[in-house]
Amino acid sequence: MYATTKVALRNIAFSTAFLTTFIACKYRPNTPGHGEKPTVSFKSVEGITFIEVSRRQTNGLSFNEYGYHLTPDWKLRFVSADSAALYSPVKDAFFNFPLALGTDSVFNIAHAFLKLKKMSKDSLVINLLEAQGDSIDINKSRVVMKLYSEDFIKNKLHTDASVLQRATPQDSAFVRKLVAKANTDIKKAFSASQPVQLISKIPNVNVVKRKTKPSLLDNKYSTDDDYLTPTYDITINKAYQDFEYSFEATVDSAGVWHYNKPLVPFMGDADAEKNYIKVSTAIMNTYLKLYLTTKPGETLGMKHASTISVNVKGMVAPRKPD
Known part of the structure; x- marks a missing residue:
């Protein structure tokens, strides 16, 4: 029951061979004119620490019908043209990972293929792409990740990331319906x-x-x-x-x-x-x-x-x- 959910909603692991191919070929689907699209670049936001504030399905909810919660837990910093750092709460430190850049705003960090939708020094909006065997569909995503910079959260929104990560009223209403059904019929x-x-x-x-x-x-x-x-x-x-x-x-x-x-x-x-x-x-x-x-x-x-x-x-x- 959960197999499809887990594939669609979690970060997806890929083989080393496939990642190597992605880096070498800059991933180009067989679409006319696609090769003319520029490679995504994060030069303008290098050194800025971004904190994920929401991870939602395309319907706007962070919960699905099985109770699975898409928890926003990334803390990300682009270090260079080929490197990005992710925060590990277990180690309480940032660790650098290879950053593979592809065309049409597609990129790879730490076993996840992503597609950049919006970027500024204040925020990033990213689609989590899905894998089908040894390929990805760059036009299909069920999950949208939103990240804000630390400076934007603290000095412009005057709040804390934990406040922004709270469930929305829509999430609460959805879960309340699940609870009512489960407590009526186990x-x-x-x-x-x-x-x-x-x-x-x-x-x-x-x-x-x-x-x-x-x-x-x-x-x-x-x-x-x-x-x-x-x-x-x-x-x-x-x-x-x-x-x-x-x-x-x-x-x-x-x-x-x-x-x-x-x-x-x-x-x-x-x-x-x-x-x-x-x-x-x-x-x-x-x-x-x-x-x-x-x-x-x-x-x-x-x-x-x-x-x-x-x-x-x-x-x-x-x-x-x-």
């Missing part, structure tokens, strides 16, 4: 920007939410899976027996668990699947509901049903350190 649950919280009530139960650490330097910049399919590893010490189960569940707006499906293959073994569902449902209804405080997911401060993945391991005796 089958319409959607991803929460603030995911479900599972808090252990006793020392014998330990919960760890999986978290991807984004890294521009290691090409691991996307944390979409953490958002769209939050996963929790739960260890139960002093269980009635050793066991391991993985399943998907929906947590409603009141924090109540609803079993969805197992997350392991059964290769057509209906009896094994039936028993797996029976036992893992019982574990959910006993250990997890009794020994965990479950706080429902929220989006824009509104509690709603959302789906999570759970890996539960039970051990009769605590495992000794190696």
